[in-house]
Amino acid sequence: MSLPLSKTICLIHPARPASARCPSCGTFYCAECITEHEGRLTCARCLAAEQAPPVEKPSRVKIRLPIMPAIQFLAGLITLWFIYHAFAQILLSIPVDLHDGTIWK
Numbered sequence: 001m002s003l004p005l006s007k008t009i010c011l012i013h014p015a016r017p018a019s020a021r022c023p024s025c026g027t028f029y030c031a032e033c034i035t036e037h038e039g040r041l042t043c044a045r046c047l048a049a050e051q052a053p054p055v056e057k058p059s060r061v062k063i064r065l066p067i068m069p070a071i072q073f074l075a076g077l078i079t080l081w082f083i084y085h086a087f088a089q090i091l092l093s094i095p096v097d098l099h100d101g102t103i104w105k
């Protein structure tokens, strides 16, 4: 972002000018809202997100994940079936005489 730090305000406190920018989410915060954690600056939201155990996310992913590959697999199967079917129709349209060697005489 090209905005100078002096012209930005804190996301939580709009009346206060921002004094730091969270390197994780890129949001501007005042000195009170930004904290130092394990030697680097971070905002309260990012700190909470980092420390919160990811309980809900994996379960959501677990439900979603098997559905998409199944749909993709079925779509691929249907596509392949149409290709093979079209190819079979082309093969069937070839006259039997072609194999006798009499058609190009």
Ligand SMILES: [Zn+2]
Pocket (backbone or CB within 6 Å): 022, 023, 024, 025, 026, 027, 042, 043, 044, 045, 046, 047
């Ligand atoms: Zn942040």
Ligand SMILES: [Zn+2]
Pocket (backbone or CB within 6 Å): 010, 011, 012, 013, 016, 029, 030, 031, 032, 033
């Ligand atoms: Zn603030």
